[in-house]
Amino acid sequence: MEDIRIEHLSKDFGGFTAVDDVSLEIRSGELFSFLGPSGCGKTTLLRMIAGFEIPKTGRILIGNQDITELPPYQRQVNTIFQNYSLFPHMTLFDNVAFGLRIKRTAKMEIIEKVRYMLSLVKMEDQSSKYPDQISGGQKQRIAIARALINDPKVLLLDEPLAALDLKLRQHMLIELMNIHDAVGITFIYVTHDQGEAMSISDRVAVMSRGQIIQQGPPDDIYERPTSIFSAYFIGETNLISGEVTGIEDEYVQVKCDNGAGEFFEIDSTFHFHPNIGQKLTLSLRPEKIAVSRFKPRHQDDINILRGVIEDILYLGSHTQYIVRVGKLKFRVFSQHKRVYFDEKALDWEESVWLFWHDTDTWLIAEEVDENGRNQDFSTEAPYHRALKRSSPGSE
Amino acid sequence: MRAAKLYKSMNLSIFTLVMIFLYIPILILIIFSFNDAKIIVGWRGFTLKYYAQLFQNETIKQAFWNTMLIAGLSTLISTAIGILTALGLENKSFSGRRGLMALIYTPLVIPDILMGVSLALLFNFTRVNTGMITVLIAHITFCISYTIIVVQSRLEGFDYSLVEAAMDLGAKPSAIFWKIKFPLMMPGIIAAALLAFTLSIDDFIITFFTSGRGFDTLPIYVEGTIRRGTITTINSLSTLMIGATLLLVVLTKRIRGSLFNL
Numbered sequence: 001m002e003d004i005r006i007e008h009l010s011k012d013f014g015g016f017t018a019v020d021d022v023s024l025e026i027r028s029g030e031l032f033s034f035l036g037p038s039g040c041g042k043t044t045l046l047r048m049i050a051g052f053e054i055p056k057t058g059r060i061l062i063g064n065q066d067i068t069e070l071p072p073y074q075r076q077v078n079t080i081f082q083n084y085s086l087f088p089h090m091t092l093f094d095n096v097a098f099g100l101r102i103k104r105t106a107k108m109e110i111i112e113k114v115r116y117m118l119s120l121v122k123m124e125d126q127s128s129k130y131p132d133q134i135s136g137g138q139k140q141r142i143a144i145a146r147a148l149i150n151d152p153k154v155l156l157l158d159e160p161l162a163a164l165d166l167k168l169r170q171h172m173l174i175e176l177m178n179i180h181d182a183v184g185i186t187f188i189y190v191t192h193d194q195g196e197a198m199s200i201s202d203r204v205a206v207m208s209r210g211q212i213i214q215q216g217p218p219d220d221i222y223e224r225p226t227s228i229f230s231a232y233f234i235g236e237t238n239l240i241s242g243e244v245t246g247i248e249d250e251y252v253q254v255k256c257d258n259g260a261g262e263f264f265e266i267d268s269t270f271h272f273h274p275n276i277g278q279k280l281t282l283s284l285r286p287e288k289i290a291v292s293r294f295k296p297r298h299q300d301d302i303n304i305l306r307g308v309i310e311d312i313l314y315l316g317s318h319t320q321y322i323v324r325v326g327k328l329k330f331r332v333f334s335q336h337k338r339v340y341f342d343e344k345a346l347d348w349e350e351s352v353w354l355f356w357h358d359t360d361t362w363l364i365a366e367e368v369d370e371n372g373r374n375q376d377f378s379t380e381a382p383y384h385r386a387l388k389r390s391s392p393g394s395e
Numbered sequence: 396m397r398a399a400k401l402y403k404s405m406n407l408s409i410f411t412l413v414m415i416f417l418y419i420p421i422l423i424l425i426i427f428s429f430n431d432a433k434i435i436v437g438w439r440g441f442t443l444k445y446y447a448q449l450f451q452n453e454t455i456k457q458a459f460w461n462t463m464l465i466a467g468l469s470t471l472i473s474t475a476i477g478i479l480t481a482l483g484l485e486n487k488s489f490s491g492r493r494g495l496m497a498l499i500y501t502p503l504v505i506p507d508i509l510m511g512v513s514l515a516l517l518f519n520f521t522r523v524n525t526g527m528i529t530v531l532i533a534h535i536t537f538c539i540s541y542t543i544i545v546v547q548s549r550l551e552g553f554d555y556s557l558v559e560a561a562m563d564l565g566a567k568p569s570a571i572f573w574k575i576k577f578p579l580m581m582p583g584i585i586a587a588a589l590l591a592f593t594l595s596i597d598d599f600i601i602t603f604f605t606s607g608r609g610f611d612t613l614p615i616y617v618e619g620t621i622r623r624g625t626i627t628t629i630n631s632l633s634t635l636m637i638g639a640t641l642l643l644v645v646l647t648k649r650i651r652g653s654l655f656n657l
Contacts, residue, residue, distance in 0.1 A: 050563060051562075051563075052559055052562075071562070072559070072562040072563050073562050073563075073564075073565045073566055073567055077563075078563055078564065079559075079560070079563045081556055081559070081560060083554075083556060085554065085556040085557050085559070085560035086560075087557060087560070087561075087575060088579070089578045089579055089581075098561070098564050098566075098574075099564040099565050102564060102565045102566050102570055102574075103565060146564065147563075147564075150564060150565065
């Protein structure tokens with residue numbers, strides 16, 4: 001089996017740089033995702049691997065073969081398109097058989113292989129139907145069968161689940177993983193949905209503005225983001241600016257401005273060597289913070305802050321609290337487990353304690369741009385209502 | 396409540412009237428083709444003798460074959476030109492595209508009489524002997540605009556990602572055209588051909604100006620005969636043509652349904 005190597009790949013469209021000097025190695029048999037917001041260049045990168053776009057500079061290699069300039073029909077790469085692109089004038093059987101017929105495969109072999117592929121995607125009993133007679137999820141399966149029948153070295157999937165509803169999406173995701181395990185070839189998966197990328201991939205490349213911001217296994221990217229962008233784009237997080245005031249053993253002390261002229265200090269462990277006085281950003285995942293109206297027992301390796309609940313959002317599996325500390329706002333997720341709390345639910349405008357373990361504070365050696373001009377996002381807590389609401393019971 | 400009722404009954408009566416005006420003349424024509432009378436004066440008994448006369452009349456037969464020949468050839472040629480032009484016009488970066496489109500659309504709104512006269516002048520000027528060839532050229536000329544537009548409208552909605560999908564599956568450009576693009580264009584091509592065929596069959600004005608003496612198509616023959624006052628064979632001829640048209644409509648629907656699933 002052969003790895004895919006992408007070397008210094010760039011592509012622009014009339015002055016707009018879609019992909020900017022990307023280098024990447026995808027191991028054989030891997031399920032690799034390109035993850036990023038729309039316009040980040042992930043689809044362009046995929047289309048260059050498929051051969052629909054010719055890069056301005058750089059090379060794409062599969063094994064030792066340079067495929068950069070090969071037309072799509074000479075590459076051992078197949079694509080699942082976002083809208084499936086099944087041929088509407090052919091039956092499902094003929095759709096799946098298309099690639100083999102182009103290669104003038106013997107008739108019996110075609111029948112046999114198509115049957116096998118259709119059974120792999122659980123569509124064997126519908127082969128005489130036309131694409132407009134089946135559902136979105138079924139079209140998806142046929143598109144997969146149509147691509148895999150050509151024995152590609154790499155299967156490219158361009159937002160394959162975007163057109164499906166939530167339940168079907170979760171179902172197809174698992175099925176895609178099963179198919180990946182069954183055929184054992186490299187899958188490259190493009191998506192803007194971080195949940196999809198996290199659950200399906202062996203490794204993920206987070207992309208923004210045509211560049212790869214970070215790549216690695218999903219848990220690595222989630223737990224150990226190296227940039228503000230990947231911390232913010234993957235999952236939810238609180239980003240706080242701070243300045244290093246002390247380093248002791250593996251602990252670092254960071255002074256944070258709460259926006260109201262006061263400072264508080266947060267302890268953290270570090271994964272790079274910060275200097276005293278260095279300005280950096282703290283990333284704090286909302287689910288790692290505990291919230292309570294009772295002050296926790298003091299411990300050395302726990303951070304404790306006092307704040308006021310500004311908003312409560314019930315989200316089914318958990319509740320999101322927006323807690324104001326000075327002028328900063330923390331997002332906190334609290335799961336509904338009654339075994340932890342035999343107490344009255346927290347209320348709007350209630351004073352609470354926030355606390356979390358030192359190791360759950362993650363340091364990023366980047367500063368939040370104050371103007372927000374060079375960021376693709378705002379670090380303000382979203383889902384936040386401007387109007388205050390009184391508690392449901394008090395009316 | 397009453398207004399709604401009134402509105403509804405008005406709708407119905409308008410619909411009925413439209414249907415009557417559309418189909419009663421045709422119905423009368425069909426009935427009278429079996430009427431044993433030389434002029435339309437009333438029912439004089441059932442007969443098939445005018446149908447028999449029709450099939451014995453060499454002039455009519457000749458006119459019929461002329462019409463079919465012209466319609467067939469002009470359909471074939473104008474559809475072929477239509478397909479090629481529509482494919483060429485797909486290229487949006489072609490600089491003369493808008494101008495060419497305007498030239499293609501204009502003949503649709505030019506009155507037939509103008510077209511007929513100008514073609515007659517052209518043939519006169521170039522000293523081409525009028526006859527089969529001039530009629531054929533004239534018919535192709537006025538059919539082209541229609542075939543181009545019909546085929547093009549089909550291409551307009553063409554999903555280019557299907558081409559990419561075929562390419563991805565190993566198809567070279569020629570295979571993509573014959574296996575994907577052409578079959579998907581087919582409904583447009585059939586519609587264009589049918590349109591050209593019907594336009595050619597019943598064209599009178601342009602044919603009148605370009606046929607000269609000695610080459611009659613059915614519409615020209617019918618006009619001449621009615622002018623001389625014998626309407627009987629014309630009734631039976633028209634009835635047969637109505638039947639043929641209906642058959643054609645049903646057949647194409649069937650063929651389209653079974654061949655292309657479109």
